[in-house]
Amino acid sequence: MSKFWSALVSELQPYVPGEQPKMANLVKLNTNENPFGPSPKVIAAIQSELNDNLRLYPDPEGQALKEAIAAYHADYGISAKQVFVGNGSDEVLAHIFQGLLKHDKPILFPDITYSFYPVYCGLYQIESDVMPLTESFEINPDDYKRPNGGIIFPNPNAPTGRYLGLEHVEDILKANRDSVVVVDEAYVDFGGETAISLVNRYPNLLVSQTLSKARSLAGLRVGFAVGNEELIEALNRVKDSFNSYPLDRLALVGAIAAFEDLEWFEKCCGGVIDERERVTSELERLGFEVLPSKANFVFARHPSHEGADIASKLREQGIIVRHFNKPRISDFLRITIGTSDQNSSLIKGLAFL
Numbered sequence: 001m002s003k004f005w006s007a008l009v010s011e012l013q014p015y016v017p018g019e020q021p022k023m024a025n026l027v028k029l030n031t032n033e034n035p036f037g038p039s040p041k042v043i044a045a046i047q048s049e050l051n052d053n054l055r056l057y058p059d060p061e062g063q064a065l066k067e068a069i070a071a072y073h074a075d076y077g078i079s080a081k082q083v084f085v086g087n088g089s090d091e092v093l094a095h096i097f098q099g100l101l102k103h104d105k106p107i108l109f110p111d112i113t114y115s116f117y118p119v120y121c122g123l124y125q126i127e128s129d130v131m132p133l134t135e136s137f138e139i140n141p142d143d144y145k146r147p148n149g150g151i152i153f154p155n156p157n158a159p160t161g162r163y164l165g166l167e168h169v170e171d172i173l174k175a176n177r178d179s180v181v182v183v184d185e186a187y188v189d190f191g192g193e194t195a196i197s198l199v200n201r202y203p204n205l206l207v208s209q210t211l212s213k214a215r216s217l218a219g220l221r222v223g224f225a226v227g228n229e230e231l232i233e234a235l236n237r238v239k240d241s242f243n244s245y246p247l248d249r250l251a252l253v254g255a256i257a258a259f260e261d262l263e264w265f266e267k268c269c270g271g272v273i274d275e276r277e278r279v280t281s282e283l284e285r286l287g288f289e290v291l292p293s294k295a296n297f298v299f300a301r302h303p304s305h306e307g308a309d310i311a312s313k314l315r316e317q318g319i320i321v322r323h324f325n326k327p328r329i330s331d332f333l334r335i336t337i338g339t340s341d342q343n344s345s346l347i348k349g350l351a352f353l
Contacts, residue, residue, distance in 0.1 A: 008125075015119040018322055027319040027345045029336040032158075032187075032297050034216035036271060036339075038254070039264035042217070045257035046250050058252055060244045065252050068259045069224055076197045082226055084235040085255075087246040089186060089210035089223030090116060092235070096152075096206065098124050099238040100180045100231060103149035110139055112329055114158050114184065133160070133328075137291055137299075141168045145175040152182040156192055159324060159334040161293030163192045173202045180231065182206045187295035189214035189269050190276070196226050203228040213296055214269050215258040222247060222255040272296045276337045282347045283335075301331040305353060317349045 001010060018031035066080040086092040097120040101107045106127040109117050121128045131143040137160045144151055151172065156163040173181050181204055183195045188209065196207050206227035212218035225235060239246065247255075258265070280290045280298055288300040301307060311323040311333060322334040337343065 008123075012122055013119065015116045019320065021320060023318060023320075025318055027338065027342045027349075029338050029342065029346060030320045030322040030334075031218075032213060032295070032334075032336045033218050034213060034268060034272065034296065035275075035337065035342065036216055036268040038216040038220075039258055039261040041261045041264070042215075042254045042257045045253040049249050049253045054249060056249075058245055058247060058249045060240075062247050062252055065222075065224075065247070065255050068256045069226070072259045073194075073196050073226065077200050078196065078226055081229050082199065082232060084225045084227075084232045084239075085247060086223050086225075086235075086239065087243075087251075088212065088221040089184070089208050091221075091246060092208050092223040092225050093152075093182075093184065094120060094123075095235045095238040095242070096182055096208065096225065097121070097126060099234040100206065101150035101152065101182070102126050105147055105149035107150040107152065108144055108146070108148045109152050110157065112137065112157070112160060112326075114154050114186075117152060133157075138162055139164050139168075141171045141175075144172045148176065148179050150180045150182070151176060152184060154184040154186060155195070156187045156190075156294040158187065158295065159297070159322070159329070159332075160291055160299050161187070161295040161297055162291055163294035166193050166195060166198065169195050170198060170202075173198065173205055177202075177204055180204050180206060182208065185209045186213055187297075189265075190272055190296045191294035199226055199228070203230070206231050211255055211258055214272075215255075215265060216268060217254065217258060220251050220254050222251050272337050275340060275343055279335070279337060279343050279346070282343075283350075286347070286350055286353055297334050297336045299329075299332050299334050301333070302353060307331040307333050310350070310353075313352060314346070314349050319346055319349045321346075 062085040065085050066083040069083045070078045070080045106129045108129055108131055111130040111132045134140055188194050199205055206225055208225045211222040283290050283300050288302050290298050290300040307323050311321055
């Protein structure tokens with residue numbers, strides 16, 4: 001702490017990202033990165049942009065990327081005017097909290113969820129109430145039928161991986177027509193259905209997504225949101241009061257190429273889903289309870305071993321998984337789905353159980 005800090009900075013409890021350890025021969029299954037690389041067309045697009053144009057500012061609106069995202073969701077009648085793009089979904093979410101969720105009443109989100117939400121509440125001084133997940137770690141839509149200043153939840157949820165069907169999302173939307181409902185879909189492409197299909201029916205719905213997971217571009221930092229034009233305008237007003245150029249030229253062309261290569265995208269998602277089912281089966285064979293997952297990770301606990309101990313013993317073998325020392329989930333491990341070889345190393349590494 002320093003005398004030069006503001007009172008706000010002194011009180012902040014920052015987000016703690018997943019560890020990025022520097023270890024040889026590491027089996028890294030702790031940060032939900034895609035085990036498969038990005039589309040070769042993404043690499044080619046970025047390489048083609050490595051020229052003298054880097055002296056020029058990128059398009060502050062990211063219009064070509066917005067059009068690519070809208071075209072990808074054309075079946076839902078989405079236009080480019082309904083799309084917002086930013087420097088990773090975390091920045092998009094930050095603008096959402098500041099521009100759409102800061103009201104007189106507390107916002108609502110699950111007690112076990114993406115841990116950046118309470119951080120944003122602290123940063124922007126937003127009051128919040130947490131809604132406990134059920135005993136089976138599911139979101140109960142009835143919990144969100146109460147006065148609020150906005151609602152946000154991941155779907156699939158993180159770190160549980162559980163998915164809430166669109167009929168239940170719609171139930172929450174119908175009960176909160178005077179509040180913004182944000183559905184954070186970082187993992188939706190691994191088996192869920194996107195709520196973007198509901199955007200044109202509910203002007204209070206905003207859906208955020210990222211290219212970090214299903215499109216293997218965690219290192220490029222591209223996120224977006226889709227919603228009513230009035231909601232998008234609010235995000236643009238915040239963005240242009242913060243950083244008018246959130247996406248550089250390389251990120252823009254790479255992201256566009258990722259949306260255009262549907263074959264690669266579907267192949268990679270299918271590969272992750274297949275491996276997720278195999279890992280789930282193997283963990284259950286070893287006695288783990290594994291929550292149903294529609295994400296690129298599984299959330300599992302063993303009845304006879306503490307989560308921290310399992311994580312420690314795996315680490316000794318060069319296998320890194322995520323452990324959260326938090327109420328209700330301290331015995332769980334969040335395990336990213338890796339390559340077939342990485343997943344086999346994980347199962348072999350659990351032979352001590």
